[in-house]
Amino acid sequence: MKGNSLARKLSVILLTVIVAGLPVLTAGCDDNGGGQTTAPTSTVKQPLKIGIMYPQTGVAAAKGQPMAAGVLDAIKYINEEKGGVLGHQIEVISRDNGYDAAKATTIINEFISSKALLFTTQASAMMSVVMGIANEASLPGFTVFSAPSITQPAKHIYAQMPDYGDGWAIFADYYMKNVWKGTGKPKMALMLLNNSTGYGAKDAADKLAATMGIEIVAVEEHTSTTANEIEALTRIAAKNPDVIFISSTPQPTSIIVKGIRDIQATGKFAGLTIGCGHASYTSQLVDLAGAAKVEGVYGVFPTVSWGENVAGMAKMTEYVNKYHPDFKNNMDYITAWAEGLLIAKILETAIQNTPGGAANLTPANVEKYGFQMLNYDVEGLHGPVKYTPGDNRLSKGMRVFQVKSGVITAISNWINAAYIDYGLK
Amino acid sequence: MADLMQFVLTGITVGLVYSLIALGFTFIWKSSSVANLALGQMVLLFSWIAYGTMEQAGLPFWAGLPVTIAAAAGLGWVLERVVLRPLIGQPILSLITVTLGVAFLFEGLVAMFWPISTAAMPDFIPDEPVQILGAVVSQEYLWAAGIALVLFILVSIFFRYHKMGVAMRATADDQMAVWACGIPVTKIFSVSWMFAGALAAIGGVLMSSIGGITHGLVETGLKSFSVVILGGLDSFLGAIVAGPIIGLAENLGGGYLTELTWSGVKDVIPFIIIVIVLFIKPYGLFGQERIERI
Numbered sequence: 227m228k229g230n231s232l233a234r235k236l237s238v239i240l241l242t243v244i245v246a247g248l249p250v251l252t253a254g255c256d257d258n259g260g261g262q263t264t265a266p267t268s269t270v271k272q273p274l275k276i277g278i279m280y281p282q283t284g285v286a287a288a289k290g291q292p293m294a295a296g297v298l299d300a301i302k303y304i305n306e307e308k309g310g311v312l313g314h315q316i317e318v319i320s321r322d323n324g325y326d327a328a329k330a331t332t333i334i335n336e337f338i339s340s341k342a343l344l345f346t347t348q349a350s351a352m353m354s355v356v357m358g359i360a361n362e363a364s365l366p367g368f369t370v371f372s373a374p375s376i377t378q379p380a381k382h383i384y385a386q387m388p389d390y391g392d393g394w395a396i397f398a399d400y401y402m403k404n405v406w407k408g409t410g411k412p413k414m415a416l417m418l419l420n421n422s423t424g425y426g427a428k429d430a431a432d433k434l435a436a437t438m439g440i441e442i443v444a445v446e447e448h449t450s451t452t453a454n455e456i457e458a459l460t461r462i463a464a465k466n467p468d469v470i471f472i473s474s475t476p477q478p479t480s481i482i483v484k485g486i487r488d489i490q491a492t493g494k495f496a497g498l499t500i501g502c503g504h505a506s507y508t509s510q511l512v513d514l515a516g517a518a519k520v521e522g523v524y525g526v527f528p529t530v531s532w533g534e535n536v537a538g539m540a541k542m543t544e545y546v547n548k549y550h551p552d553f554k555n556n557m558d559y560i561t562a563w564a565e566g567l568l569i570a571k572i573l574e575t576a577i578q579n580t581p582g583g584a585a586n587l588t589p590a591n592v593e594k595y596g597f598q599m600l601n602y603d604v605e606g607l608h609g610p611v612k613y614t615p616g617d618n619r620l621s622k623g624m625r626v627f628q629v630k631s632g633v634i635t636a637i638s639n640w641i642n643a644a645y646i647d648y649g650l651k
Numbered sequence: 652m653a654d655l656m657q658f659v660l661t662g663i664t665v666g667l668v669y670s671l672i673a674l675g676f677t678f679i680w681k682s683s684s685v686a687n688l689a690l691g692q693m694v695l696l697f698s699w700i701a702y703g704t705m706e707q708a709g710l711p712f713w714a715g716l717p718v719t720i721a722a723a724a725g726l727g728w729v730l731e732r733v734v735l736r737p738l739i740g741q742p743i744l745s746l747i748t749v750t751l752g753v754a755f756l757f758e759g760l761v762a763m764f765w766p767i768s769t770a771a772m773p774d775f776i777p778d779e780p781v782q783i784l785g786a787v788v789s790q791e792y793l794w795a796a797g798i799a800l801v802l803f804i805l806v807s808i809f810f811r812y813h814k815m816g817v818a819m820r821a822t823a824d825d826q827m828a829v830w831a832c833g834i835p836v837t838k839i840f841s842v843s844w845m846f847a848g849a850l851a852a853i854g855g856v857l858m859s860s861i862g863g864i865t866h867g868l869v870e871t872g873l874k875s876f877s878v879v880i881l882g883g884l885d886s887f888l889g890a891i892v893a894g895p896i897i898g899l900a901e902n903l904g905g906g907y908l909t910e911l912t913w914s915g916v917k918d919v920i921p922f923i924i925i926v927i928v929l930f931i932k933p934y935g936l937f938g939q940e941r942i943e944r945i
Contacts, residue, residue: 283758283762287768287865287866288769288865288866290768291767291769445914446914448915449915449918451866451867451870452867453858453871454665454861456657456787457657457661457662457901457902457905457917458914460658460906476769477769480862480863487780488787488788488789489787491779492782492787513769514771514863514865516771516778518778552766
């Protein structure tokens with residue numbers, strides 16, 4: 227009996243340790259201590275507190291892991307090598323939202339109560355969840371990946387890069403000018419993730435397809451954890467589309483592309499062009515679907531590729547090799563490294579332009595004198611950032627890519643996405 | 652007609668993939684009456700272990716798979732020995748709740764050891780699709796479906812004819828009575844968790860070969876709960892029949908109702924069917940009815 231009692235006590239202790247250790251375990255073991263507050267190093271100047279949230283766990287972890295690594299590495303670089311922003315260390319409250327609405331809501335409230343000067347999200351879906359609270363509190367922020375409903379009507383939330391609607395518009399324009407060789411209107415099918423990633427592309431298609439001379443013949447939604455889309459693709463095949471545009475994340479996109487290739491074995495989908503929005507068009511898509519399956523697939527993406535000759539490439543490559551070699555060649559790391567640089571530039575611009583400088587920094591001043599006075603080339607890593615009144619997309623440039631011999635290869639120059647007024651209220 | 656064939660074939664094969672995962676749940680329930688809420692996370696973790704042995708350690712598939720299955724069985728044994736055994740004789744809710752803790756622990760282990768979060772399983776199944784009566788199906792699904800059927804036959808035979816299988820069923824029925832008869836309940840629990848681990852590993856490897864190793868495997872595991880509920884918690888036959896029913900409901904419903912309703916209706920249809928079935932048969936299609944005199 228005594229032994230039993232002891233065993234029971236030990237098991238209770240073990241379970242307590244497991245439960246207590248969960249937050250630590252689920253935070254991963256990032257070099258930068260994801261999910262922690264980065265204490266500023268000793269400095270005479272006040273630190274600049276900001277909030278960053280990312281989907282490091284959960285269904286979007288495929289993108290969240292490299293992006294968390296990228297943004298925290300960039301902040302580390304700014305703080306340690308550049309001495310912070312004009313001598314002020316950036317104090318980061320970094321949190322994993324798990325791509326979960328409830329967690330994201332808790333986190334945005336933490337950012338507000340912690341008096342963060344600005345905040346960022348990486349997933350449009352998470353910004354969609356928290357932007358109401360942030361706008362209410364007048365806390366400025368930006369999302370790396372965006373949808374039209376986030377920046378329109380323009381309030382306190384910005385987009386680092388063109389949104390999913392812009393992605394569709396740029397691909398459609400490129401397709402019409404360079405790929406479509408038929409007569410009449412090409413028939414397009416849309417395969418959309420059932421959140422802002424997919425709906426953003428649909429908004430643009432609804433708005434522009436007719437005027438661009440494209441007929442939308444099918445719109446299909448899927449979940450982020452889909453295991454099979456043959457049923458939807460079978461119905462799409464019956465409509466004989468010329469082109470399919472997929473606005474989703476890498477794993478569902480790989481399922482869809484493999485499904486298309488399977489159906490093509492029956493003679494359907496002959497001559498089909500496949501295009502992808504920028505949420506899924508990364509090296510992970512090639513890995514998951516297999517290089518042979520994605521050969522020839524087009525996609526849009528708003529950053530440069532690894533190894534391109536731009537100013538910011540060397541330092542970023544040094545950091546990814548040193549701290550996160552697993553994410554070498556992952557384009558999401560680039561987007562998030564640029565996110566870190568942009569955070570620093572917004573703060574720097576705000577300090578330089580705010581009357582009284584850093585002592586008078588408030589979220590309102592960071593927005594007015596930082597966000598809205600930006601003029602930054604992001605070290606060439608993506609399109610230049612410049613605020614245009616009424617248009618909260620900070621960068622507007624994208625390029626079209628194609629998978630050639632298993633490698634995602636740029637096939638166009640930078641294309642600026644024109645502002646599309648969706649009439650959102 | 653070709654479309655109908657496509658929907659049916661896809662529904663059955665995808666459904667059998669769900670069944671494959673559901674067998675692991677049923678195995679634990681049938682032997683210990685524990686609802687293993689860590690099923691999805693087990694599938695995820697063992698998929699990563701497979702990736703570790705085959706892709707990272709460089710073992711060929713014929714060596715990597717047995718190593719993975721052995722590791723999964725070993726982890727199942729450790730889990731039972733360290734976490735569940737101290738709770739023998741305790742209220743069943745404690746046992747179920749602790750599996751929830753294990754689920755979080757497993758997710759943490761995955762995040763700790765494989766921070767890349769997504770990877771492709773090494774190719775071991777040919778990727779040319781198979782055409783059947785004008786419909787097309789990926790070989791990955793066919794393999795998963797075939798293996799699910801083979802495992803169903805094996806575990807059914809084991810539970811019906813093997814001494815250990817019979818003892819497991821008796822243990823699930825009344826732990827204390829079995830203990831009183833001198834049957835080593837602890838050993839039975841160990842073996843059942845080892846088997847469940849092995850089943851989750853096989854399911855994980857096959858699922859990962861279809862869509863890669865991603866967190867989505869956890870959701871697939873959760874989807875298998877609906878298969879278990881529909882088929883009956885303690886029925887292998889239920890698991891193997893309910894999977895295709897749900898797969899067919901998804902694909903036929905999605906195929907013919909989407910244009911009349913909304914895109915995404917296919918994700919709702921299986922649950923409507925489950926609710927209707929449970930109204931009529933609360934223990935599931937093949938679940939054992941337990942009627943107690945009070």
